[in-house]
Amino acid sequence: MNGLVNYEEMAAMILFGIGFTTLLLNPNLVKKIIGFSMMDSAVYLFLAAKGYITGRVAPIVVDSIQEMEHYINPIPAGLVLTGIVVSVSVTALMLALTVRLYRRYHTLNIDEITRMSKKEAEH
Amino acid sequence: MTHPLWQSIPFFCILLPLGSAAVTTVLPGRIAKWWAAIALTVVTALSTVLMVIFGVTGAESYAYSMGHYPAPWGNEIRAGQLEAIAAHFFSLIMLLSLLGGMRKIDEHVTKSKHGLYYAVLLLLTAALMAQIYTNDIFTAYVFLEIMTISGCALISARNRGLNIVAATRYMIMNLLGSGLFLLGIILLYDLTGHLLMPNIQEAVRALHASGEYALPLNVVVALISVGLCVKSALFPFHTWVPDAYGYSTPTSSAVLSSLVSKGYIFLLIKIIYRVIGMDVMADTHIFNVLFVFALVGMVMGSLSAIRQSDIRRMIAFSSVAQIGYIYAGIGLGTDAGMMAAVFHMLSHAVCKSMLFLAAGGLADASGNSKQFRDLRGSGFRSPIAGVAFTVGALSMVGFPFLGGFSSKVNLAMAAAGHGGMRALLVLVFLAVSTALNTLYFLRTVITLYRKPAEGAQYSPERGRRGFCFNGALVLFICVNIGLGLFAPSIADAILTGLAQFA
Known part of the structure; x- marks a missing residue:
């Protein structure tokens, strides 16, 4: 059963799907941001799961073990960290935009906000 | 390994706007404006020199290792004729859009935020240059996000309800695109174990020849292409375009329509040729x-x-x-x-x-x-x-x-x-x-x-x-x-x- 071996990857893909659909379809801005965070975290989960090999440790030489087979590749973890930085800044930006929109229109529904902004511009 | 001096031009084309962006955030608006104009002029001039060198002497394309770490470990920049042409035109358009829209920026952007507007413009230039020149697929992703964020800042610079709504809708569509692109490159990294474009291509060719992992490879190609299509506003994903281009200040509209979307397409072309390979791409x-x-x-x-x-x-x-x-x-x-x-x-x-x-x-x-x-x-x-x-x-x-x-x-x-x-x-x-x-x-x-x-x-x-x-x-x-x-x-x-x- 592949599903039992690769359960982390499966979970990551399901989470990605949920996040993606929320970001695309949910009209609530805060839920959209939550969806975005889920989507990106799912990718990092996938990367972290792929990067880890059972029984090996992080490549920090202690007890002077030099064999490559003892350690895992540190690059996936590095990529995850870089990715987290990117998604944190994007989340912060989205939240800032949401705050500005909420102060102006007193709702979080993007369809409603779009309608109100068009009406405001006509006057 | 040492390079002739002219081969460092791409590096300076990325570093100069990036550094200038950091400086202009603390400068008063009027000085920031001229700083930005001068920095963009220098980038344009350097790109022109590079284009002339490639065009006249017929120099070969080269890879430039950052920090002198050799290929599979270090980060690389690559420059050739096509990159030089694209960089030349893009930086020239950026400079002219800035000059042409200066008066309007003074009018549309809050006075205390002028320095930040020019900082964002410079950041966008740096991201664009990095996308053109990078030889590393994860670096491309990071600068792609920087480009998305600065694009959002350009739209919302004009403080009206319409602009903030347009910026939000732009962000939502672009984040969907970057999500797909990110998943695509991560899967590709898992399949090949490399991040540098030539190494990935070697591995992809081997996979394609052996017929192993054919389905995941197709998924990767689809995710990357669709992700970049969404970001560059190909037809069914264009719903944010009219508001974003229509309501922002003219410089922002000019830059977004002519440079930001083109940056993504350039990256796609680069991936088609240098990462996946034309023949593998055609087979999918x-x-x-x-x-x-x-x-x-x-x-x-x-x-x-x-x-x-x-x-x-x-x-x-x-x-x-x-x-x-x-x-x-x-x-x-x-x-x-x-x-x-x-x-x-x-x-x-x-x-x-x-x-x-x-x-x-x-x-x-x-x-x-x-x-x-x-x-x-x-x-x-x-x-x-x-x-x-x-x-x-x-x-x-x-x-x-x-x-x-x-x-x-x-x-x-x-x-x-x-x-x-x-x-x-x-x-x-x-x-x-x-x-x-x-x-x-x-x-x-x-x-x-x-x-x-x-x-x-x-x-x-x-x-x-x-x-x-x-x-x-x-x-x-x-x-x-x-x-x-x-x-x-x-x-x-x-x-x-x-x-x-x-």
Whole structure:
């Protein structure tokens, strides 16, 4: 059963799907941001799961073990960290935009906000 | 390993705007403006030098290792003919858009935020240069996100409800695109174990030859292509375009429509050639998908443009159609088609930014209204903007001696060279789309030179927009005509660059 071996990857893909659909379809801005965070975290989960090999440790030489087979590749973890930085800044930006929109229109529904902004511009 | 001095140019083209962006955030607005202009001038000059070196001496493309770590560990920059041409045109357009829209920025952006606006513009330049030159796929992703964020800041710089809504909608669509792209490159990394483009390509070729992991490879190609299509606003994903381009300050619209979307397409072309490989790409049939969406976009964009009563929104919808042209070239799946796509990328970038700036000037001379009924006669009130708009419109329609004409010829020739059903489809859709283009662009030009409505009063002062605006538009006109006149040699250079890519 592949599903039992690769359960982390499966979970990551399901989470990605949920996040993606929320970001695309949910009209609530805060839920959209939550969806975005889920989507990106799912990718990092996938990367972290792929990067880890059972029984090996992080490549920090202690007890002077030099064999490559003892350690895992540190690059996936590095990529995850870089990715987290990117998604944190994007989340912060989205939240800032949401705050500005909420102060102006007193709702979080993007369809409603779009309608109100068009009406405001006509006057 | 040491490099000759000129090979460090790409590195400085990325580092200089990045460093300047950090400095301009703390400078007062007026100094920040000139700092940004000077930094962009230097980047443009350096890119021109690089283009001339590649063009005249026929130098080979090279990889430049950052921090002197050798290939599989270090991060690399790569420069060749195509990168040099793209960097030259993109930085030139960035500089001219900044100069042309300076007055409007002073008007539209809150005074205390001027320094930040120029910082964002410089950040965008750095991200664009990094996307053009990078040889590392994860670096490309990071700068792609930087580009997305600075694009959002450019839209929301004008503090109105409409702009913030437009910026939010832009972000949502772009985040979906980057999510798909990120998943794509992560899967690719898992399949190949490399991040540098040449190493990935080697591994992908081996996988393709052995037939292993065929399905995941297809998924990767689909995720990356669709992700970049969403970000560059190919037809069904264009819903944010009219608001984002239509309501922001002219410099932002010019930069977003002509540079940001092109940056993503350039990355896609780079991935097609240097990461996945043309033949592997063709085997996944993704070109067919891009081709169909492109053709539909070519016509639907133009049809939507006809229905607009606002000049800026009309130009924005025309961008959707023009992105369709570019993807039609890519969708042909041949070198000639790719050349047509790159050439149209340049000619559309040069033309669309000029149209947005000129439209801003024309609206200014018409009591700040962008409606066609108020724009009547604005070609006389703001003469240089009128001429610039006319030249841009003619180029979009495909008038000989202008960039747009050559790109249509290139696309038609590429289609004819491909033969079969696709040639017929491209030629038919090209004809229909050109007819529609003519309809709405020439209608606009005629409106600009009609007598104003009865009793309308406009102050002539607002039509004269100052030295920077007029100078930028005159230079834009020259670049457009130059692109048309030197089209064959530029096309040759692009073909050489594409050959260096493979």
